[in-house]
Amino acid sequence: MNAPLTYLDGFGRCTGGRAEVRGPVAPEALGELLAARPARGLLARGTGCSYGDAAQNTGGLVLAPATPAEITVDAGGGTVRASGSATFRQILARTVPRGLLLPVLPGTARLTLGGAVAADVHGKNQRTDGSLAAWLDSVELLDGTGRVRFLTPDQEEFRATVGGMGLTGVVLAATVRLIPITGTRLAVSSRRAGDLEALLAELDGARSRYGVAWIDTTAGGAALGRGVVDLADHLDEPDELAYAEEPGPRAPRLPFAPFTPLTARAFNTLWYRRAPRERTGTQSLGTFFHRLDAVRDWNRALGPRGFLQYQFAVPDGRHAVLAEVLTQLQRAGGAPFLGTVKRFGPGSGCPLSFPLPGWSLAVDLPAGGPRLHAVLDRLDRRVAEAGGRIYLAKDARLGRAAFDAMYGPLADWRAARARLDPDDTMRSDLGRRLGLCR
Ligand SMILES: Cc1cc2nc3c(=O)[nH]c(=O)nc-3n(C[C@H](O)[C@H](O)[C@H](O)COP(=O)(O)OP(=O)(O)OC[C@H]3O[C@@H](n4cnc5c(N)ncnc54)[C@H](O)[C@@H]3O)c2cc1C
Incomplete structure (x- = not known):
């Protein structure tokens, strides 16, 4: 009898496929499972926080979780x-x-x-x-x-x-x-920036350990790229050292997509206007780092078609691509509703790692039809031409040619993988889409 198949998707809920799901499995039994070379390949899955198809192996075996937590x-x-x-x-x-x-x-x-x-x-x-x-x-x-x-x-x-x-x-x-x-609170300063240039200058000049900017993805013209920059450092003084899970309310599962170009604009405008011009204060670890976790399953409230996150990085000197992406997404009527900018330093040297010295922009938008995908394909080429790349953990749609242009021939990665997995047993939907596995 065939094992039952379970539907698995990504955080954006716009990709999905059925697989045989097992786990947790003791490491010794897992070794035997791999040595038996399952015909349709095998993949370990975590909690499915990658946005696209990275944690899917449609038609094959998926371990979720792979092993007990220790x-x-x-x-x-x-x-x-x-x-x-x-x-x-x-x-x-x-x-x-x-x-x-x-x-x-x-x-x-x-x-x-x-x-x-x-x-x-x-x-x-x-x-x-x-x-x-x-x-x-x-x-x-x-x-x-x-x-x-x-x-x-x-x-x-x-x-x-x-x-x-x-x-x-x-x-x-x-x-x-x-x-x-010494404690769990951070000193956080927030400052509004009226356009992209001011926002990037603020992030660039920052000397704090942590820095991130929320960006109004819908503002155009002179206000293009306006947003709020948050900079933070750990407080030195001793404080309570506790980390508690704070399960917030659960978001409702909506039968329609709440973000249209109109509502995305209203939401972003309101958020920008409500932000004080300048503010300093303290925040807990949870508030500063994991604000989005406060509403459980918020990704289920974005409509039945789900959503995409377009996160890319471009090298120093190529930040004009950020403005281009924002403008093109607005023109495409894509209803981008959430944007985040980070300043990146040197990368890790791991061939498939995402960060590179420069700028990263992440934009969330409803998963659209062929018109939106054509715009995103064009933007992929712009990002690649600028020497940049898309973050695979967020990706649900990148094509192989654009991927190759961004990450290169990956000779070292492929050679190391051939030593670690000579039979091509480890497989995923993302890997197949990008030519990384069979
Ligand atoms: C709200 C939100 C905010 C995020 N913010 C950030 C951010 O600021 N920075 C950032 O870098 N990322 C961010 N992410 C992305 C997230 O960190 C990555 O997608 C991460 O890989 C998710 O881990 P996961 O355990 O959910 O793995 P999954 O999504 O289940 O899997 C992701 C990949 O990891 C592999 N994998 C999982 N477990 C194992 C294992 N035991 N052995 C081998 N491979 C394994 C899977 O095969 C798959 O390829 C964010 C995601 C969400 C939902």
């Missing part, structure tokens, strides 16, 4: 060793009371460490602290043949796995260096 904090050494299936929320609950913080915090704490390694995630401190790769002591990988590998940053196999979108094996565990904190 966390060991070495408070003296300032590190945590956690299994790939442990979530950031679970890890923070163990490290924060000991005055230790994960060094890279993406915009949600729901993700797993395995998903974070696979995407080489970055936070609001990428410019100052790099992405996760810079903080990993080791990655324990069950490779595509079922063999356990202990990978360290000096190895090509490590660099292929960090950012490798799950296509080199299953991350069993990783050891991350932590940063010491």
